[in-house]
Amino acid sequence: MKHTVRTISKERTQIFFGDGVLSLIKKQTSALSVNQDNIFILADSQTRSLCLPVLFDHVPYLSGSKVLEVEGGERCKSIETAGFLWQKLNHYGADRNSLLINLGGGVATDLGGFVAGGFQRGIRYFNVPTSLIGQADAAIGGKTGVNLENVKNQVGLFYPPTDVFIFPGFLKTLPKNHLRSGLAEIIKSLLLSDPIHWRKLQNIPVNSLLDEQTESLIWKKLISAAVAYKVKLVRKDFHERNIRKALNFGHTIGHAFESFSMTDDRKPALHGEAVAAGMICAAWLSSMKTGLSHKTMKEIQNYLDAGFDRISFTVDDIPKIIELMKFDKKNQDGKFRFTLLAAPGSPRINVSCEPHEVSEALLNYSQQQKSL
Ligand SMILES: NC(=O)c1ccc[n+]([C@@H]2O[C@H](COP(=O)([O-])OP(=O)(O)OC[C@H]3O[C@@H](n4cnc5c(N)ncnc54)[C@H](O)[C@@H]3O)[C@@H](O)[C@H]2O)c1
Incomplete structure (x- = not known):
């Protein structure tokens, strides 16, 4: 039966x-x-x-x-x-x-x-x-x-x-540091959803947005664009088996940064601060693995650097951060799976990355001067 x-x-x-x-x-x-x-x-x-x-x-x-x-x-x-x-x-x-x-x-x-x-x-x-x-x-x-x-x-x-x-x-x-943190998720959504959104956003630096009244039209437009993109992906893939994973751009390393910042007596990073740092690393990996142009990678880095502080860690911390990434729910068969970008509006999910590539991305992030 x-x-x-x-x-x-x-x-x-x-x-x-x-x-x-x-x-x-x-x-x-x-x-x-x-x-x-x-x-x-x-x-x-x-x-x-x-x-x-x-x-x-x-x-x-x-x-x-x-x-x-x-x-x-x-x-x-x-x-x-x-x-x-x-x-x-x-x-x-x-x-x-x-x-x-x-x-x-x-x-x-x-x-x-x-x-x-x-x-x-x-x-x-x-x-x-x-x-x-x-x-x-x-x-x-x-x-x-x-x-x-x-x-x-x-x-x-x-x-x-x-x-x-x-x-x-x-x-x-809402305190300003939390508004800034929230902007990281909005930047992520606009970058993933549409090259035109991303181009327009670059004309509005994070700090000038933070000076706008939160009831202003610009904020409403940004929130509704992020909501619309999320709804579109959730509708297609509620259980995140496929395209919804795109929303994890910047989160594989970002979550590890966030967890790392909660260990010992460190000051916990806000979610968006960690995601902004994770997006800089993911953009660097994207330029290595999924054909993101050097120019766009730099644009992403410059835009985020102008609005967010860098997460600080030493070379010795890199293995600990990578260890924390082992808990990422997108990993498969012991391999890291990233959401990366081929271009604004063109995310690539399930991109397999080796630990040494992630380590290089982290090293590059920690050694690079903030691009301002
Ligand atoms: N489920 C999902 O799809 C998803 C997506 C993104 C982030 N997250 C999770 O969201 C969390 C981060 O969210 P968050 O930054 O909102 O954290 P939070 O809930 O801790 O809020 C941040 C701070 O702002 C305060 N606050 C909230 N609204 C306020 C207001 N209107 N006025 C004054 N203070 C206010 C809160 O009390 C808190 O102190 C993380 O745990 C992250 O993992 C989940």
């Missing part, structure tokens, strides 16, 4: 973007038939004090919901924090019909999505991203997870939110 069961549901995520989106939350929760007292809001200490009052102003209906607070920051994206949140949900009597609303940056949406996916084998959740990384990238696409022993996103689930509400007004209170 043989049975076949459809195992993947056809659920959809709705993504709302704009100044009026928060007022849609009440309607969307009603559509799910969730009782008001069965809604939980996850926030970190910062978004609780700065963003939760904004959410309540727009959606007074939520003001009776229970708030689950975590400290915040990359170190709290852990299995221990997930355990703490599952216990909280349990104590509050959450059930299969509960709704979790993640209010925060990529840490809150990655962690909260994972918690929602694990609690009673999966409850529904909304993402209300408040950081630039959250709005342009992390809140979309259902990649959820936590870090394990300093290894980024080592435990997680593909578990999509029911709805995402992107309200640019939250960015008003």
Whole structure:
């Protein structure tokens, strides 16, 4: 006898973007038939004090919901924090019909999505991203997870939110270093998606963008371009078996930098800072392996160097950084697999790179003067 069961549901995520989106939350929760007292809001200490009052102003209906607070920051994206949140949900009597609303940056949406996916084998959740990384990238696409022993996103689930509400007004209170960090993911998306986007972006240096009001049209255009590109790839390849891997440009080395910066007593690099450094290395590898022109490689390096500090490490640290790359989820058969570029708008996925090539890229990065 043989049975076949459809195992993947056809659920959809709705993504709302704009100044009026928060007022849609009440309607969307009603559509799910969730009782008001069965809604939980996850926030970190910062978004609780700065963003939760904004959410309540727009959606007074939520003001009776229970708030689950975590400290915040990359170190709290852990299995221990997930355990703490599952216990909280349990104590509050959450059930299969509960709704979790993640209010925060990529840490809150990655962690909260994972918690929602694990609690009673999966409850529904909304993402209300408040950081630039959250709005342009992390809140979309259902990649959820936590870090394990300093290894980024080592435990997680593909578990999509029911709805995402992107309200640019939250960015008003986001500290500048986090805005800069978020820009790295936007730069990545524009570089991957379209040569015209990349050409236009080069006319707007990172530092001049950071001087613009976050509610200005330019910011909205940048966020919506990044969202549109991500949606396009997630729609084609939700489980990241293929083209969605393009979004990892700069992340193979970037995640290793981020993990490396969390070891010992180092100052943790912000995600986007590490990704910007990872993109400089990936552009160098692209010029070696996938035909990226020297001119474009230099343009990428110059643009990023003008906006981001370099990650500092010594030659002796290179083996440690390479060791951390062994945890990258794209690796196959013990080989590093990179997303590289042939040209802006033309990513190449699954490019196999030898450790000595990666080592050369890192050496080149560490020895090179910042190109300014
Ligand atoms: N799942 C994905 O597809 C995906 C994609 C990209 C990044 N990520 C993950 O996202 C994380 C980085 O995201 P992040 O930079 O948003 O980190 P984060 O969530 O730690 O937010 C950064 C800081 O900004 C604060 N903050 C957020 N919104 C604010 C606001 N409006 N006003 C004031 N302060 C605010 C937070 O409290 C935090 O201190 C990393 O863990 C990364 O791995 C996930």
